[in-house]
Amino acid sequence: MKTQNKVALVAGAQGVIGRNLITHLEAEGGWDIIGLSRRGGEAKEGTRHIAVDLLDRRDVEAKLGPLANVTHLFYAAYQDRGSWAELVAPNLAMLTYLVEAMEASAQHLRHVSLMQGYKVYGAHLGPFKTPARETDPPPMPPEFNIDQQRFLEARQTGKSWTWSALRPSVVGGVALGNPMNLVIAIAVYAAMSKELGLPLRFPGKPQAYDKLIEVTDAGLLARATTWAATEPKAANQAFNINNGDLFRWNDMWPRIARFFDMEVAGPMPLQLSIVMTDKEPLWNAMVERHGLAPTPYKDVSSWPFADFVFSWDYDFFADGSKARRLGFHDQVDTEAMFLELFTELRRRRIVP
Secondary structure: OOOOOEEEEEEOOOOHHHHHHHHHHHHHOOEEEEEEEOOOOOOEOOEEEEEOOOOOHHHHHHHHOOOOOOOEEEEOOOOOOOOHHHHHHHHHHHHHHHHHHHHHHOOOOOEEEEEOOHHHHOOOOOOOOOOEOOOOOOOOOOOHHHHHHHHHHHHHOOOOOEEEEEEEOEEEOOOOOOOOOHHHHHHHHHHHHHHOOOOEEOOOOHHHHHOEEOEEEHHHHHHHHHHHHHOHHHOOEEEEEOOOOOEEHHHHHHHHHHHOOOOEEOOOOOOHHHHOOOOHHHHHHHHHHHOOOOOOHHHHOOHHHHHHHHOOOOOEOEOOHHHHHOOOOOOOOHHHHHHHHHHHHHHOOOOO
């Protein structure tokens, strides 16, 4: 007798996290997959996409109401706004509308997975306690990640489904048009520097060059997400998810330069979101000269996020041992992750 597939509903299916999660679920097998995003996506065997505005309750109810067979909701959607305070209302509303719709239609809902980050520790505000642990107190509001988790905790009380919250560091993966893609920003910055005959300079705060930092591979995060969603011991808990190693940019940056066959110069603080605003003609010329995929400059320019990451002149890491104690033991070598992702960008002809 054939075992009934689990049905995954992935919100934020076109982002770095969502795309890699869908790829992992497809490879794992045993899942029927539905991706949610504002622009939809191309269907293939076992996976279909729905274009939906998660900020529109009526659109959510109309398009997702028929999804009676969903068993697992994976939430990785995000709406950007101008300030931390402005992020709360839209991001909490999207999760609320989606969970309410699924509770009403999906009678066999088992789990809701929430994607968070180190903002729950105040990491975006300045120096924070390291290594951060899941039991650390939150910072002063506003912070939408915390509001989202509190909503899930309250909503789950007395219900048969469970929840989990995944807290990655900066996520390394490939997805164009994403506002928080550090890997593409580094690769494009390096390619443009080389095109201009410049060495590869670390463009962040000088003090950030020497601080300890960690990142999270998108594939590892996908595996951790499905583990937490299907492991009974992980129910109703939050988990820091990271590669398992630490690095400093002063050691990693020369390794990145070697990959692109470039010389390294000392750090030079640049605000990429300003100095790269006039580089679209250069990018278009590079696409033509090197025979690159015709990618719009706006889809490869994650400059504000790169500025944000390169401004961390304080240690930035968390304790990932809780997940390992409960059975998730995967680790990823961070240098290898960067080089593999740069290689993939070259393979796709995104960068020369």
